[in-house]
Amino acid sequence: MVDPRGMCRKHLLGEHNEIHMFVGTLRAKTSVGGYIKKGLLEIHRLEERHIELAQELKHRGYQHESPLNFTSRNPKFEFRGYVDARRSYADLHTRCATCKARFKRILGKGKSWIQLRKQVNDIFSVAVWKAYTNTVMEKSVL
Numbered sequence: 001m002v003d004p005r006g007m008c009r010k011h012l013l014g015e016h017n018e019i020h021m022f023v024g025t026l027r028a029k030t031s032v033g034g035y036i037k038k039g040l041l042e043i044h045r046l047e048e049r050h051i052e053l054a055q056e057l058k059h060r061g062y063q064h065e066s067p068l069n070f071t072s073r074n075p076k077f078e079f080r081g082y083v084d085a086r087r088s089y090a091d092l093h094t095r096c097a098t099c100k101a102r103f104k105r106i107l108g109k110g111k112s113w114i115q116l117r118k119q120v121n122d123i124f125s126v127a128v129w130k131a132y133t134n135t136v137m138e139k140s141v142l
């Protein structure tokens with residue numbers, strides 16, 4: 001997942017809305033298999049990710065009046081889906097100049113773009129490996 005500090009307003013609010021939407025979809029018992037296959041959803045991380053995004057929203061002075069009322073700590077949701085953080089970074093940085101500039105300004109701290117990208121890759125190769133092993137451990141069927 002992308003560090004919320006490096007996300008522009010539009011993408012931060014967008015991902016936050018998506019989480020509420022996914023939870024609504026799960027409550028309605030509508031299939032989310034398509035999102036999981038496309039690598040757009042990690043059910044077991046929705047709660048944690050919502051906290052991260054809501055904290056960043058508050059930190060930037062936005063009102064957050066939308067409790068999620070959802071727990072990922074349900075054995076049913078263990079290791080469901082996997083989002084490739086490196087791909088998410090690449091998407092944001094290719095598509096959104098604001099995210100790219102913000103990421104470099106907030107997290108780059110004087111580093112060159114190449115150094116920063118290497119740092120991101122180093123961090124996320126560990127995260128990707130962990131997520132991969134989690135996915136392999138997943139036994140249940142969607």
Ligand SMILES: [Zn+2]
Pocket residue numbers: 016020050054064066067068
């Ligand atoms: Zn919320």
Ligand SMILES: [Zn+2]
Pocket residue numbers: 007008009010011092096097098099100
């Ligand atoms: Zn953006």
